[in-house]
Amino acid sequence: MLPVSAEVVIIGGGVHGCSIAYHLASKGMHGVVVLEQKYLTYGGTGRSAAGIRQQFGTEINCRLAKENIKGFIRMKEELDTDFDLELEQGGYMWLAYTEGQLNQLRENVRLQSSLGIPSKILNPDEIKELIPLLDVEGVLGASWCAEDGHVNPHRVTFAYYEAAKRLGVKFYTYTKVVDIEIEKDKVKAVVTDKGKISTRKVVNAAGPWGKEIGKMVGLDIPVVSERHQIMVTEPVNRIIKPLILCQDDGSYWKQEPTGGFLIGMDNPNEKKGYDVGVTWQFMEEVSRRVLKKMPILRDVRVVRQWSGPYDITPDSQSIVGPVEEVEGFYLDVGWSGHGLQFAPSIGRIMSELIIGEEPFISVDVLSFNRFKTGKLIPEPACI
Amino acid sequence: MRKTEVLVVGGGPAGLSAAIAAASMGAKVLLVDDGLKLGGQLVKQTHKFFGSHRQSAGVRGIKIAGMLLSDIEKLKDKIEVVSNTTATGYYQDDGVVTAMTGEDVYMKIKSERVIIATGASERMLTFPNNDLPGVYGAGAVQTLMNVYGIVPGDRVLMVGAGNIGLIVSYQLMQANVEVATVVEAMPYIGGYLVHASKIRRLGVPIYTSHTILEVYGKDAVEAAAIVKLDSKWQPIPSTKRILNVDTVCLSVGLSPLIELLWQAGCKMKYVPQLGGNVVLRDKYMRTSRRDIFVAGDVAGIEEATSAMLEGKLAGLIAASDLGYAYDGWEADREDTLSSLEELRRGPLSEKIRSGLKEVVVEW
Numbered sequence: 196m197l198p199v200s201a202e203v204v205i206i207g208g209g210v211h212g213c214s215i216a217y218h219l220a221s222k223g224m225h226g227v228v229v230l231e232q233k234y235l236t237y238g239g240t241g242r243s244a245a246g247i248r249q250q251f252g253t254e255i256n257c258r259l260a261k262e263n264i265k266g267f268i269r270m271k272e273e274l275d276t277d278f279d280l281e282l283e284q285g286g287y288m289w290l291a292y293t294e295g296q297l298n299q300l301r302e303n304v305r306l307q308s309s310l311g312i313p314s315k316i317l318n319p320d321e322i323k324e325l326i327p328l329l330d331v332e333g334v335l336g337a338s339w340c341a342e343d344g345h346v347n348p349h350r351v352t353f354a355y356y357e358a359a360k361r362l363g364v365k366f367y368t369y370t371k372v373v374d375i376e377i378e379k380d381k382v383k384a385v386v387t388d389k390g391k392i393s394t395r396k397v398v399n400a401a402g403p404w405g406k407e408i409g410k411m412v413g414l415d416i417p418v419v420s421e422r423h424q425i426m427v428t429e430p431v432n433r434i435i436k437p438l439i440l441c442q443d444d445g446s447y448w449k450q451e452p453t454g455g456f457l458i459g460m461d462n463p464n465e466k467k468g469y470d471v472g473v474t475w476q477f478m479e480e481v482s483r484r485v486l487k488k489m490p491i492l493r494d495v496r497v498v499r500q501w502s503g504p505y506d507i508t509p510d511s512q513s514i515v516g517p518v519e520e521v522e523g524f525y526l527d528v529g530w531s532g533h534g535l536q537f538a539p540s541i542g543r544i545m546s547e548l549i550i551g552e553e554p555f556i557s558v559d560v561l562s563f564n565r566f567k568t569g570k571l572i573p574e575p576a577c578i
Numbered sequence: 579m580r581k582t583e584v585l586v587v588g589g590g591p592a593g594l595s596a597a598i599a600a601a602s603m604g605a606k607v608l609l610v611d612d613g614l615k616l617g618g619q620l621v622k623q624t625h626k627f628f629g630s631h632r633q634s635a636g637v638r639g640i641k642i643a644g645m646l647l648s649d650i651e652k653l654k655d656k657i658e659v660v661s662n663t664t665a666t667g668y669y670q671d672d673g674v675v676t677a678m679t680g681e682d683v684y685m686k687i688k689s690e691r692v693i694i695a696t697g698a699s700e701r702m703l704t705f706p707n708n709d710l711p712g713v714y715g716a717g718a719v720q721t722l723m724n725v726y727g728i729v730p731g732d733r734v735l736m737v738g739a740g741n742i743g744l745i746v747s748y749q750l751m752q753a754n755v756e757v758a759t760v761v762e763a764m765p766y767i768g769g770y771l772v773h774a775s776k777i778r779r780l781g782v783p784i785y786t787s788h789t790i791l792e793v794y795g796k797d798a799v800e801a802a803a804i805v806k807l808d809s810k811w812q813p814i815p816s817t818k819r820i821l822n823v824d825t826v827c828l829s830v831g832l833s834p835l836i837e838l839l840w841q842a843g844c845k846m847k848y849v850p851q852l853g854g855n856v857v858l859r860d861k862y863m864r865t866s867r868r869d870i871f872v873a874g875d876v877a878g879i880e881e882a883t884s885a886m887l888e889g890k891l892a893g894l895i896a897a898s899d900l901g902y903a904y905d906g907w908e909a910d911r912e913d914t915l916s917s918l919e920e921l922r923r924g925p926l927s928e929k930i931r932s933g934l935k936e937v938v939v940e941w
Contacts, residue, residue: 249925472669472670472671472843473669474669474671475667475674475676475686476668477671478676498668
């Protein structure tokens with residue numbers, strides 16, 4: 196049974212929704228409710244390759260990313276969890292194949308360095324030394340940060356969930372939000388397929404479904420849902436620690452601590468919408484691309500493929516914070532494919548905004564308002 | 579991309595019957611099977627079948643396989659067989675099936691109709707050291723012995739007293755392998771009395787309300803512990819006994835191999851009487867995706883005779899969808915339907931009947 200009222204209703208049981216809920220409750224807030232249309236991690240969270248990096252190209256993301264790393268390092272203790280979060284700081288490498296790409300990476304690294312992020316530019320010899328198994332044909336250089344890495348997205352989400360639950364947060368799965376009632380431009384209630392909850396504060400952390408949620412309060416949130424596919428191989432001996440991203444064809448891969456390779460690629464022609472199906476064309480194409488670069492994977496079997504939705508905005512930048520149009524309506528959407536890793540910093544910032552504290556890092560530049568003022572802040576470091 | 583009219587996935591009794599039926603109607607059939615030889619589990623079944631005489635009762639499984647294979651041979655103009663090939667995926671967007679022959683040859687198949695006859699896999703039990711060499715599925719042991727002529731060990735603990743556990747116990751003894759004990763977690767023997775009596779007469783004890791607790795050994799099974807279960811299925815520690823065995827056979831049921839059906843997005847339902855998640859279908863074995871049919875254990879754990887009848891139905895209807903027919907095929911179809919009903923009429927089919935009520939629908 197749903198409660199009749201709540202202090203805050205968070206829509207979305209992904210890693211962001213769970214992190215916001217945890218941070219709110221840890222600040223002593225009571226009456227926090229999380230609603231999830233399917234099960235926790237159903238959306239982008241559970242389908243993510245879950246890379247963590249500080250190699251971004253906008254100041255706001257770099258600042259937040261530094262906090263994310265710190266957050267992941269202390270997470271096990273902070274959330275008092277038994278889960279192995281599989282945090283591994285094995286490094287993250289962006290390979291450039293054109294002068295233009297390399298120049299952009301140089302620019303990114305300059306920004307990152309100015310903010311205290313220990314990234315650097317590598318030449319092909321240095322790349323080969325770091326990753327001997329990589330075919331560096333055509334590679335002009337790379338940006339590299341040894342502190343970056345990856346986590347297990349399910350474990351992280353469930354660690355937040357367990358911690359939030361211990362602090363009194365109520366989670367309702369298979370509960371779909373169908374409407375949000377507004378009175379005099381203020382949030383009044385959230386209507387679900389299982390009943391109604393009166394509340395004055397609603398957080399839209401619904402990822403790609405955030406657009407539909409926005410419509411319920413009359414907002415046109417510029418988020419497009421786009422399918423991204425990925426596949427995993429059988430587990431094999433650990434041969435590579437860093438996450439590798441190739442900018443010539445958008446292919447990327449990482450080897451999980453348990454041995455399987457997660458392999459994906461960017462595809463500009465990918466299907467829009469919420470379909471989470473897969474195609475053989477992806478499997479063939481990504482195999483071709485990655486085998487050229489990592490021939491050693493030739494005999495490794497593919498076990499499974501899946502896909503997840505990215506919530507893409509016009510500037511590939513998230514939309515965070517309250518909105519002018521509706522009092523009590525908060526956004527945390529539009530992460531454009533790099534959102535999972537921001538759960539530690541943004542969860543905290545959202546909780547500060549909701550409670551009325553000064554956020555520890557200002558996210559004003561990420562506000563919904565920027566689409567009216569035209570002050571977009573395109574994030575160049577996106578996959 | 580290979581193109582065909584009817585793709586049959588699986589060359590066991592259901593798949594072979596489906597291929598024969600579809601080809602007899604006139605359709606072009608591609609049959610892929612992961613085994614080196616066709617026949618599925620029939621080829622290891624040296625025991626005689628039950629059921630009605632019309633459906634080959636009294637004939638040994640391996641003989642039935644031979645009969646089906648000779649029909650396939652007669653229809654070789656219509657049926658192309660690709661062995662040693664595993665269907666690895668069904669892609670919803672365009673209905674393409676991917677497959678691998680061995681480890682090296684990859685292919686894509688596009689077919690007007692697909693009949694999934696992938697059968698079932700043996701269930702596993704969780705207990706310490708269940709991954710030690712020497713822990714087998716009973717069906718795997720049957721394959722080892724009856725197809726390849728290899729005995730699994732010298733002294734066996736059989737877990738499960740259903741028909742497969744009992745039959746394999748007997749066949750182990752026929753191969754001069756000692757069966758130490760049969761344990762059965764249920765308070766009664768699940769298999770037919772005739773099979774149980776055979777091994778009891780040879781002095782093998784069958785302990786009901788007993789299960790395996792763990793296995794011991796360094797590089798392979800050296801011993802196993804069994805224990806009695808109380809009425810709430812909890813082990814009674816004081817009853818623990820160690821058996822010196824080098825082989826443990828698990829015969830604890832089968833699960834339908836439904837992965838391709840999930841991938842295809844067919845409507846599924848969890849029906850324990852049929853072995854777990856199974857697909858909804860009409861009486862002619864058509865799933866919620868008009869172009870996909872099922873037959874045999876993948877549609878619900880039953881036995882080879884019903885699998886053959888289901889395969890025949892699926893093959894007939896799939897081919898008829900494409901405009902094929904032969905004189906009297908509709909009478910054949912109805913006859914096959916009533917044979918299935920007749921087969922499932924007895925008291926031993928009560929479970930199947932109640933399961934089918936939940937999954938047979940009208941589209």
